[in-house]
Amino acid sequence: MEFDISWILMGFPAAFVLGWLASRFDLRQLRRENRSAPKAYFKGLNFLLNEQQDKAIDAFIEAVQNDPDTAELHFALGNLFRRRGEYSRAVRVHEHLLSRADISKPERERAQHALALDFMKAGLLDRAEDALARLEHTPYENEARLSRLAIYERAHDWPQAVQIARLMHSHNQGDYSVRIAHYLCEQALGQQAQGQLDAAKDLLQQAQSEAPHAPRPRIELAHLQHKSGDPVQALGSLMALASVSPSSVPLVAPLMLELVKTDKRKPQVRALLVANYHSSPSLDVMQSLVQLDEFARVENADGPVGRDWYVEHLRHEPSLVAAGRWLAQETLSHEEHHPAVQRALDNAAKPLTRYRCAACGFEARQHFWQCPGCQSWDSYPPRRVEEQ
Template identity: 30%
Template sequence: MIWDQWWYALLIGALFFALGWIAGRIDLRAVTRAASQLPRAYLTGLNHLLHGRRDQALEALLAAAELHPGPVELQLALAALMRDRGEYERAIAIHRALAARSELTAQQRDEVIAELALDYHRAGFLDRAEAAYRQMLGGPRDGWARAALVAILQTERDWNQCLALLEAAPEALPHAQLLQMHLHCELAQEAISREDWATVAHHWRAACEAGGGQALRTLLVEGEWRLATQDEAGVRSVWERIERIHPDGLALVLDKWLSALPVEQWPTVLPVVRRWFQRFPQIDAWARYVDVELQCGSADEAFRRLQEAMRVSPDLMVLDAYLRLVVWMVPEGWRVEVDRVRSLVHGYVERLARYHCQKCGFKAKQHHWRCPACGEWGTFPPRRTVAFEGSRAQ
């Protein structure tokens, strides 16, 4: 009885083994047959890609495309390689030919249009890229196309179109509210220059709703607005809020304030400026402070404050302002020599002191709300650093 059970078990095991072997042979033959139908150049191209040899891969795929031009995937891979090599015209030609095919599925057509938009964008044909991206709005690639469109429109400074795209689908882009705040601030500043106060008020309120009324950018725009309308009480109220919430931003405030006032009115701001530098000696505006003291204050007072700043937070910008005062105060016989030293230090400040983008590391002489290199907003702190290492700068 036991022998019969073992016999049946062996028969069943052998049957399952035979079925598995047959299935494996069928699968192996199917794979071998499918591989034999692929052009050898196609497999060679894939091998080159896997080993990072992009130029050889492109040549192999070109040969494969000549022998077997049908597969959409092969054409897309070939065009992408050409685009990566900077051969935009050839990539565009392939993608346009693919887009003209009537047998493409909706998914394939969407992918072709997306690749064509990238071709135009990287080649610098921004109007064509914009048209291609707009074709994808409302489709499965809406968020990606919307973000690319917003990026293009920002380079063109078309803030209204950017806002229209953001407001239509704010969830499609990360940090959409922060971007809306900056765009409304840009439009408000443009309206200030035109003295269009109704438009200023509209965009300033919208910026406050998007980013909060206590953001440094919205406060600065409000301050510029009050300055332009000669609302002295309003100006001081805004500056006091910045002093309380964003003391580092006072460097940007001081320059705007002094530039907007005639020199005859500087004595009215001197007590406020002195208070700022007493409380926050790290403010990156010592040169402007010296301007005010020499114009309507006391060189001795400025000298005392700068000596304290050199002790508390020494840097090259403070030293530059300090030496400027020393030149002013030393006897005539020493003035030429001290001025030579000061000129040397000032030259280093002019060459090396830069605002620094915290996102990409770009360095610029001017403060930017939008980084010229990476396009991010609000990544420049309002304080310069001295960059001795080699870096990109504007």
């Protein structure tokens, strides 16, 4: 049989035409898909800018369906779910990203961080802790450690908080010595509640070594010594505190007054309180001086004595609290109106005797080392609202 080459020559044009038609079909389909994906994506952005999150989510879901391999669309969708409080849907999006084998290492680390944030927002602290621990040795390491520290504080897991704070301190992520001292003090309070006074004392001494200039370890140690029946040591701790942290004396002035009642160091304590008051006038120090002068029967001292401290304070500070306390024991004309006037003054002065957080403004009757409102440490000044 003779081979006819004319069939091959006729086949070349036919193959060319078929190839051209196929390429045109593929190009049209690709253009159509590329037009639909950006259209849905930009539609979602427009809804997001107009704060229409429901419509933005629908648009991003459409964009993901058109282009399921785009990681950025998944991140945008997951972040939207988290912002709306739909944490389970956000978790599913980010877990889907982590399950993919085709994403790069930076995208995988980013998805792991986003998943940890989902768990944090949802209050699933155990799962959040595990997800954050996997971010060690990644660009999100520092942020992950801070989040873990927040989890341990929230859970009152003070030993773990000490461990992670020391890790951050050793890696030059900030000075966490005072924070570590707070954690050790919290552990000590837990030991005291269980009657383990020796263990509590060891923790407080560790805290004092960790942050020598922090006032709390010395204050807590003085309270523990007083509770253990050692007022001499307790007063010594507070007098040492006055030289390390003079601004903290108003917090311990009432305790110093209680301890000095059975101690021979009344003149030294009074001199310390007077010097502290003259350096920085305080309502608590002033009140302690009034009471100390009354029960110690101090007379003919240099400067004010007893209730004269109220008048001395009013000369420098327009204090409604001091005025009310001075008026409480004064004999005035129209004495029958005195109780009503006194009640009015006391009610007006009561809000002024609170402590106020410098970070969030939360007010409380007692001083806190950690704000109950914003969870900030050392945000409460040792002075009352009226003095700020």
